[in-house]
Amino acid sequence: MTIQANNNLGVKIAGCGFFVPERKLNNLDLEKMVDTSDEWILQRTGIKERYLAAEGVGSSDLAVHSSLQAIKSAGIRNEDVDLIIVATVTPDYPVPSCANLLQDKIGATRAGAFDLNAGCSGFAYGLMTGSQFIINGSYKNVLVVGVDLLSRITDFTDRNTCVLLGDGAGSVILQRDEGESGPLAFTLGSDGGKYDNIIVPAGGSLHPASITSLENKSHYVRMDGRAVFEFAVNKTAKVIQEVLQQAAIDIEHIDYFLLHQANLRILEGVSRKLKIPWSKILVNIDRYGNTSAASLPILLTEAVNEGKIKKGQLLLFAGFGAGLSWGVTIWRW
Ligand code: ACO
Numbered sequence: 001m002t003i004q005a006n007n008n009l010g011v012k013i014a015g016c017g018f019f020v021p022e023r024k025l026n027n028l029d030l031e032k033m034v035d036t037s038d039e040w041i042l043q044r045t046g047i048k049e050r051y052l053a054a055e056g057v058g059s060s061d062l063a064v065h066s067s068l069q070a071i072k073s074a075g076i077r078n079e080d081v082d083l084i085i086v087a088t089v090t091p092d093y094p095v096p097s098c099a100n101l102l103q104d105k106i107g108a109t110r111a112g113a114f115d116l117n118a119g120c121s122g123f124a125y126g127l128m129t130g131s132q133f134i135i136n137g138s139y140k141n142v143l144v145v146g147v148d149l150l151s152r153i154t155d156f157t158d159r160n161t162c163v164l165l166g167d168g169a170g171s172v173i174l175q176r177d178e179g180e181s182g183p184l185a186f187t188l189g190s191d192g193g194k195y196d197n198i199i200v201p202a203g204g205s206l207h208p209a210s211i212t213s214l215e216n217k218s219h220y221v222r223m224d225g226r227a228v229f230e231f232a233v234n235k236t237a238k239v240i241q242e243v244l245q246q247a248a249i250d251i252e253h254i255d256y257f258l259l260h261q262a263n264l265r266i267l268e269g270v271s272r273k274l275k276i277p278w279s280k281i282l283v284n285i286d287r288y289g290n291t292s293a294a295s296l297p298i299l300l301t302e303a304v305n306e307g308k309i310k311k312g313q314l315l316l317f318a319g320f321g322a323g324l325s326w327g328v329t330i331w332r333w
Contacts (some may be wrong), residue, residue, distance in 0.1 A: 158220070
């Protein structure tokens, strides 16, 4: 359902940060691992390289780096954080949450903490969830993180998936704003009937980890690439129009579109369908691949660091992915 946001109190992104691990894997490296080519990957996805976390590193470790940057740029202390929401499908452990580990590692001693699983839409869901605590006046500083180590659930012998994915983390601090910043309208959506379009079949309560699940490689992510592609272009375009209508904003008044970076051709498809000038679509998929929940906060932080985003501008965030799920919001900066 698309709703108009209730902005009794404004909410601003007071700080942001991102982090990717050191090891870079380019398309030529992948040529040595599976039957693929630099040319195929570039043409079909727009991806040139991605980063992979070293052994012994968990999602919370990446999230520490991006979160400390966000806290610093917001000008607060670690202990000022009231709530931590971590959007991830790759927590360090199934139990406890990645957010609990992050809370301890950064010394956010006063904060509550929980994880949120909404696939590649995770950050959009987290942004809207965290905003509610600010808008209703409960909390002053909410840390929202999108982090995924997709390499941990990727079968590096499966060319259908392994060329697409990368590891990364991005964080924002949400605070009250006396001005007009914050969401103008948003949608959080789900089409659970298509749950198996992107799925890790084993390791959950239905099919716990077993010798068979290991042998079948069903602890790795599987995906119907064409179905997801079609969904991503059509649903994203449709929902963007709905949210614009709800906010009573013409598409040409949006300054930048921050769309989940899954495939360059998906971004081109949405741009074509909605006649969005390419210069307004932020792109970094060539350098990071699909980093799932980390994709949008990495994109945002780069744009902020480059000085692209200015006070009062209108941004449109759109996440889509496993679930199937989607989350779109128009945000006044
Ligand atoms: N290298 C070379 N050839 C390949 C590769 C590869 N890495 N992968 C697939 N191919 C082959 C296929 O086998 C197929 O061969 P065939 O015609 O002989 O059967 C051919 O290339 C074309 O395959 P398509 O699936 O039609 O290729 P398409 O143009 O649709 O691109 C892709 C595939 C890149 C996966 C695209 O469909 C896509 O990006 N889908 C969305 C993926 C996505 O966003 N997933 C969500 C993220 S995953 C997550 O959330 C964890």
